[in-house]
Amino acid sequence: MTSSESPAPSAASGGAPDALHARAMDDLRYIRQTMEGAAAFTALSGWGGVVVGVTAFPAAYLAARAATHRAWMLVWLIEAVIGALLGVGMTVRKARAARQQLFGRPGRKFALTFATPMAAGAILTIPLYYGGMTAILPGTWLLLYGTAFATAGAFSVSAVPVMGLSFMVAGAAALAAPAAWGNVFMAAGFGALHIVFGALIARKHGG
Amino acid sequence: MEEQRGTGAGGGGDGPVKGARAGGRAPSSHAPDLDRLIHERLRLGIVSALAVNESLSFADLKKLLNTSDGNLSVHARKLEEAQYVACTKSFEGRLPRTEYRLTTAGRRALERYLEHMEALIRATRES
Numbered sequence: 001m002t003s004s005e006s007p008a009p010s011a012a013s014g015g016a017p018d019a020l021h022a023r024a025m026d027d028l029r030y031i032r033q034t035m036e037g038a039a040a041f042t043a044l045s046g047w048g049g050v051v052v053g054v055t056a057f058p059a060a061y062l063a064a065r066a067a068t069h070r071a072w073m074l075v076w077l078i079e080a081v082i083g084a085l086l087g088v089g090m091t092v093r094k095a096r097a098a099r100q101q102l103f104g105r106p107g108r109k110f111a112l113t114f115a116t117p118m119a120a121g122a123i124l125t126i127p128l129y130y131g132g133m134t135a136i137l138p139g140t141w142l143l144l145y146g147t148a149f150a151t152a153g154a155f156s157v158s159a160v161p162v163m164g165l166s167f168m169v170a171g172a173a174a175l176a177a178p179a180a181w182g183n184v185f186m187a188a189g190f191g192a193l194h195i196v197f198g199a200l201i202a203r204k205h206g207g
Numbered sequence: 208m209e210e211q212r213g214t215g216a217g218g219g220g221d222g223p224v225k226g227a228r229a230g231g232r233a234p235s236s237h238a239p240d241l242d243r244l245i246h247e248r249l250r251l252g253i254v255s256a257l258a259v260n261e262s263l264s265f266a267d268l269k270k271l272l273n274t275s276d277g278n279l280s281v282h283a284r285k286l287e288e289a290q291y292v293a294c295t296k297s298f299e300g301r302l303p304r305t306e307y308r309l310t311t312a313g314r315r316a317l318e319r320y321l322e323h324m325e326a327l328i329r330a331t332r333e334s
Binding site (some may be wrong): 017018020021024025028030031034035037038042157203207 | 248250261263324327328330331
């Protein structure tokens with residue numbers, strides 16, 4: 001069919017325009033529902049990632065100048081809260097703008113799968129911090145944050161698990177590198193990787 | 208799966224058929240230009256789901272459309288034969304993984320179908 005053959009539904013409808021109308025409405029409803037259900041996979045906000053990435057640089061700068069472990073920890077905790085609020089907020093916005101269901105089946109699965117490694121990271125942080133092993137915190141955080149995206153990314157677009165794996169590699173590298181590089185790895189991971197993959201997701205998956 | 212070929216509402220079993228004329232044997236002929244290939248419910252679902260995703264695996268589609276392996280593979284193959292969807296097969300460890308994506312022809316077909324449905328609704332409203 002070429003576009004010049006414009007449909008002539010009324011002529012073709014025969015004697016049952018009501019049934020046709022109902023069928024057409026039903027079809028459109030079905031298409032919309034299917035798209036909504038499938039689109040929850042892409043609700044993750046790429047621009048959110050970019051914004052979070054941008055905030056990681058001043059955080060790394062402040063953290064590098066922190067005089068005590070306590071101050072260093074505080075800087076990154078505040079950054080984590082800011083990042084979480086921005087990331088979640090922008091994702092909610094993207095879902096609303098696209099009229100997608102945020103907590104449809106894929107959204108719920110993504111959230112649950114994401115939360116598990118994040119919880120492990122939070123729990124590990126406590127003994128590492130109080131045990132004076134703050135040097136391995138950057139690597140641990142990057143590794144587990146990456147794990148969260150690598151696993152939850154199974155319910156999202158392919159850029160998401162790839163981003164997760166990149167964070168994991170950054171984490172592994174941070175754990176192998178001298179402790180003094182911790183803030184650099186934090187900036188490279190939570191800053192640069194967020195920006196690169198955020199931009200990629202935003203460009204390819206609508207925001 | 209094979210025995211179902213050509214018995215569905217659409218064409219497509221006879222090789223790549225782009226467009227609407229494939230379904231001459233279809234039971235209802237209310238709209239001659241309707242693309243029968245995606246008029247069928249599950250095929251319409253596959254195309255719609257792929258329209259909002261870069262690609263989806265067989266398992267994704269099966270879950271999303273709430274259907275069986277056999278049903279999905281029959282209809283996915285029809286769309287593949289019409290070149291509305293492209294499919295790549297690979298292995299993830301030992302498990303075979305089939306990824307589907309919508310082709311340009313498939314996207315155009317969906318757009319045409321949507322326009323057609325809208326035109327139908329408009330026409331019945333006006334009359």
